[in-house]
Amino acid sequence: MKKIILTGGGSAGHVTPNLALVPKLRELGYEIQYIGTENGIERKIVGDEKIKYHVISSGKLRRYFDIKNFTDPFRVLKGIFQAAIVMKREKPNIVFSKGGFVSVPVVIAAHLNKVPVIIHESDITPGLANRISMPYCTKVCVTFPESLKNIKGHDAVLTGTPIRQELLDGSRIIGRRLCGFTNDRPILLIIGGSLGSRFINNMVRNSLNELLRTFNIVHICGKGNTDKSLNVRKGYIQFEYISKELPHIMNAADIVVSRAGANVIFELLALKKPNLLVPLSKASSRGDQILNAASFEKSGYSMVLQEEGMTREIFLDRIQKLYDSRNKYINNMKASPARHGVDKIVNLIEKYSI
Structure with a gap:
């Protein structure tokens, strides 16, 4: 049985698209697990889905001055160490990240353990967490056609956004x-x-x-x-x-x-x-x-x-x-040609799973 670890959090927008993939992944026989923070909204949302949940530490990534900017990098380092332990123990075939600050330690830990990573960017321009994560990923999925020109130097593909059936x-x-x-x-x-x-x-x-x-x-x-x-x-x-x-x-x-x-x-x-x-x-x-x-x-x-x-x-x-x-x-x-991206994303997950 193939195993996938999902990650993403901080807001529902970084969690619910992950859950849109769950029925199709289960249909294909994947064991699904999730990595998030202890008190993040992702834990509450994922908890209703009976998915094994791993807690790690993570610092918030800010674009403004805050005293926590001096301490949160150490929380991120701790999160990388914790996520790496999960990778070694669970041995996932692939990681799928929806972004948010919790995802950065997970993506880096997966990369260090040679686990393929696919990330998804919802907005036209990538958020800070995804910008940090991109060098460590295998594929970048985007929602808007305009996004392709904003993700230069990375292997990006237009998939649309996954929507829950x-x-x-x-x-x-x-x-x-x-x-x-x-x-x-x-x-x-x-x-x-x-x-x-x-x-x-x-x-x-x-x-x-x-x-x-x-x-x-x-x-x-x-x-x-x-x-x-x-x-x-x-x-x-x-x-x-x-x-x-x-x-x-x-x-x-x-x-x-x-x-x-x-x-x-x-x-x-x-x-x-x-x-x-x-x-x-x-x-x-x-x-x-x-x-x-x-x-x-x-x-x-x-x-x-x-x-x-x-x-x-x-x-x-x-x-x-x-x-x-x-x-x-x-x-x-x-008349819109846009379609939700579950099938396209799951096909990529199948392609790049080790």
């Missing part, structure tokens, strides 16, 4: 029932990412009275970001995070407001959900979401609204315009 199998009827909506108003889904978005949360709550005149609202707020005082509002339901129920709720949505992480926007494309993207600003990110959103806007899949200069009035106006023109976006998404 259960997401495509969700039920609109079950989704409405889960939310308790009894009227026929269209459903507006708000997604701020697995860690939430204070900016989007505040904009939605400040606009709630107007939005509820037209829509039922499902608001995924992020951990610790719910507002209990709003639980009494009819037509409004909030969650910190959704896992098993998400396929049904996404299928129930008529339009979506979301951040512009690559995983979520390709899920919206696969589901053909008209969407308003509010990318993280350059002030609080490396600008990857701005590039992702621009690509989708150019293709006619998304409407985009930047944080800078956004007002409640502009926000409400764009949501109404999105809803009014939703069929145009649906038709554009139906």
